[in-house]
Amino acid sequence: MKSILMTFMGVGTIMNLTAGNLSEDRTDQPQTGGGKVLTMEEAVLGYQLYPKNLYIQWQGDRNVLTYPEGTNLMGEVAGKEKPEVLMTLAELNRLLEADLKGWPQYEWKDGRTLVIMRQGKRYEIDTDKKVLAYVFPIAKGAQNVTSNGQELLAYTKANNLYYVDANGNEFAVTSDEDPNIVNGQTVSRNEFGINGGIFWSPDGKQLAFYRKDESQVGTFPLLDINSRMGTLREIKYPMAGMKSEQISLGVYQVASGKTVFLDVDDFGREQYLTNIAWSPASDYIYVQVLDRAQKHMKLNQYSAKTGEFVKTLLEEQNERYIEPLTPIVFLKNDPSRFIYRTNNRDGYFSLYLCEAATGKVLKRLTDVNADVEMVGQDDKFVYYTSAEVSPVDNHLFRVEVKSGKKTRLTQAEGWHKVTMSGDMKYFVDNYSSLKVPRVILLVQNDGKKVKELLKAEDPTKDYNFGEITLGTVKSADGKFNNYYRLIKPMNFDASRKYPVIVYVYGGPHSQMVKNTWQAEMRRWEMYMAQHGYVVFVMDNRGTSNQGAEFEKAIHGQCGQAEMADQMEGIKLLKSLPYVDADRIGVHGWSYGGFMTISLLTNHPDVFKVAVAGGPVIDWKWYEVMYGERYMDSPHTNPEGYAKVSLIHKARDLKGKLLICQGAIDNTVVWEHSLSFIRECIKNNIQVDYFPYPCAEHNVMGKDRIHLMQKVTDYFEDYLK
Structure with missing residues (x-):
């Protein structure tokens, strides 16, 4: 058991990448002192550069691990030494009458039936006999395909619901x-x-x-420029305080x-x-x-x-x-009781055992001061993961329903992702930590290790990267430890003063800092560290995994507690002898874009440069469900909305600001950033703006290389 307050020092590697030609980049060539550096393409799209993984699924209710390996689908009986070939790619191609070059996505319907969706059909394959059990034709345009576990498939077409039987007969549920x-x-x-x-x-x-009846919901127009004259696509968008x-x-x-x-x-x-x-x-x-x-x-x-x-x-x-x-989840061996999860009773997401007939809470199954998530049950135990060791670690536990006795089942420090077998006798433990790229174990349900399935090599060993540190800063109210990730520049020189980039998200349902390999770092962060920046990321109040009080501190005034916490992080940065306090920049997207502009305009003497993507500018323009949860309605909380709105903060803008936004963003609609730009114009404030045509809320694919190069260039031009 390690301390909740933990600081990891020393790891300085990320991504095993091929050396690229940086002449395409505007960023200065770093002096590596040995070792490779990332190209922008590698920093953004190097998906193959993650540690090796095994994409394991349990074979239905059988205790058999399955995963693609080369051109074969392998099956490994729990406890046996050697895997066997369940099916070759050639056998699959014969059944599908296809010419696949690699294994497609698949799932198991039961212990012998493999399910593959391909070209408008759902194939169910008997892997014991190597024959097709069923072929379900899926109608053109069908979405949300869902099986009843037997011989029926439901799906949607346009706005209606249908199902099809094993003979291909389609039935309309709605019309x-x-x-x-x-x-x-x-x-x-x-x-x-x-x-x-x-x-x-x-x-x-x-x-x-x-x-869903959306007849009362207002529409928002999105401009599609793919046709010569352009077309408008209207989406239903229920804004806070309006009809839903x-x-x-x-x-x-x-x-x-x-x-x-x-x-x-x-x-x-x-x-x-x-x-x-x-x-x-x-x-x-x-x-x-x-x-x-x-x-x-x-x-x-x-x-x-x-x-x-x-x-x-x-x-x-x-x-x-x-x-x-x-x-709710009913007990497998006792349908008179169910398990209920909430964070409204004891301050953390906990599991409660309840009586099905009356709803009476019989006991708190997970009596710990940490958020928990149920992952399975058998006749005796409930299995769950939780942050009770540390908010940046995730471990598997089991609790005996009758006695309440708890057992920790994963031991190595780090973030454990587990997949339980159908009968709950085994689990696959896929974990990493700051210093461990990936380990996959087969473990019995009592925590006894059966076999190591994979120990991934560090794919970054040939690279010259800055040191990654995990640590904590007290929240502004002094009640919590906020975890941060700090990356020092490559070839760090303690006698120098370095510029800092603060990357921020800061909103609900997020956790940017974990004790995973490289602490959840995005490769672009290390790219910037390679080019002479300190990079800092911190989870403030309002984010996940530290209980209800931590999460709900933002209610009614989004951005205020978050900013106060981020400024505690700034205090830490300014105390470091190698940080240039006059060269601090900030960057974030979505809620992080809101936080970026909030920090820049509320603390104009601290932040010199900022890049905000898809930013929320005024919460009354955001959607009902999310917006009213954290801000209430504009009718009941007008002061809160006015206080955190960034519209009238435009006049306080002093530093350099670049705003980027997808031109057909259907999450944070264009009204936000354009309204801020209009306010800047009214106040004769210069601001830089770059829309991404045909991009929604996130800029994806190769366009993202362009985006991150633009972000990088902005910091290079105005911060460095």
């Missing part, structure tokens, strides 16, 4: 013609843990689905072809329905119903057959906000 009505797709802009809109019952005979979408949950009975809608009317038509769960017997549906203000949640039970409300099992209230993220 709405109104373009404002959307069935079977994700809702609430993927907030509240929502990542789909189709929910098969355990018996595969019923299909629950979201129905209305969600229903339908249940379709396959046998009868009839649909009922759940009788959900707790908080009006703009309530949120999330974390959908079925009872093991497929007779009830459980929904976490949240009011639009996101301060009151009810866990309700409904009849799947009639849609009638049965009872409210649990309620949560919080004057700041409630954010339900996880459906």
Whole structure:
């Protein structure tokens, strides 16, 4: 067990890259003193330069590890020494009548059936007999394909929901013609843990689905310049304080072809329905119903057959906000009890054992002061990962349901990602730490190591990189340790004064600093360190993995606690003898773009240069679900919105600022940055602006090389 306060010193490597020609870059050629340096393309797109990995899946309910290796799909029985070939690429090509050069993405339907989606068809392959079990034709334009685990596939086309049987017969579940009505797709802009809109019952005979009515939601125009005259594409965009979408949950009975809608009317038509769960017997549906203000949640039970409300099992209230993220999970060996996850009771995301009939909380299963996430269960134990060792480490534990006895199952320091076997007797432990590129182990469910599957070499050994340090700075309120990553310049000279680039995100559901290989560092950060910069990244209050109080400190005034914490980081930087306090820059995207401009305009005497990408400028122009959770409504919190708006901060701009934005950004719409530019013009403030045509919220692919070169050049021109 290591201390929560940890500082790692000394690792100075990243990415095993081929030496490139930097003559394309405007950045000065660094004096390497031996070792390679990154090209911009390698820094941005060098995906192949990560440590070697094994893309392991368990073979359904069998204790067999499967992974592609060369042209073969390998299978390795847990506990046996040598893997075997489950299927060759040649055998797969024969079955698919294809000429694939490598293994495609796949999944396991059960212990013998391999599933591959290809060219509008879903292939189910019996790997024991090496034959096709089923071929499901998927209609053109079909999306959100979801299997019932048997012989039916549901999917959406346009705004309606369909399913197809094993004979290729297609059936319409919905037939709405109104373009404002959307069935079977994700809702609430993927907030509240929502990542789909189709929910098969355990018996595969019923299909629950979201129905979204956007008729009251305003539209925002996006300009498509790909045609000669240009066209406008309008998207539905519910802004904070304005009309939102209305969600229903339908249940379709396959046998009868009839649909009922759940009788959900707790908080009006703009309530949120999330974390959908079925009872093991497929007779009830459980929904976490949240009011639009996101301060009151009810866990309700409904009849799947009639849609009638049965009872409210649990309620949560919080004057700041409630954010339900996880459906309830019934115990495998006891359907009279379920596991419920929330951070609204004991200050951390914890697992609670509850009585299914009444919702009564029987016990807190994970009695630790750390956020936890359930990863599986067997007849005796619940398995979970948590940050209880350290906020920058992730470990696997198990707790005995009956006694509450806890056991730590992963021992090496670092960030562990685990994949449990179907019967929970084994798990694959894929971990790394600051000094360890990657190790993959096969481990028994009691923590006993069975076999080392992979120990990746350091792919950066031939490179000359700066030293990476992990450390902590006290939050501005003195209550928390904020973790940071600091990278020193290549060939560091303690007698010199170096410019600093602060990279910031700072928003909810993020963690930029972890005890992973190179501490979650982006290669561009090391590229800048190679060119003579100190690079600093810190997770402030409002980010993840340190409990509810840490996360909710930003409520009602986004940017304020975050800035206060970041300025504590600046104090640390200024105390370092090798930092030039007159040359500090800041860069961030999205919430980080908001933070970048906030820091530059609120602390103009500290930050000399800034590059902000896709920045939120005024939260009243952001979407309802996210914006109202953290800021409330503009009608109920006008002072908070006014305080953190950057529109009137334009006049305080002193340093150099470059704003970049995708021209068809559908997340942070163009109104934000253009409004800030207009305000700069009103105040005769010069600012630099660069739109990326046809890019959405993130600039991807080779265009990203152009983006990061532009960011780099801006710092080179005005900071260095």
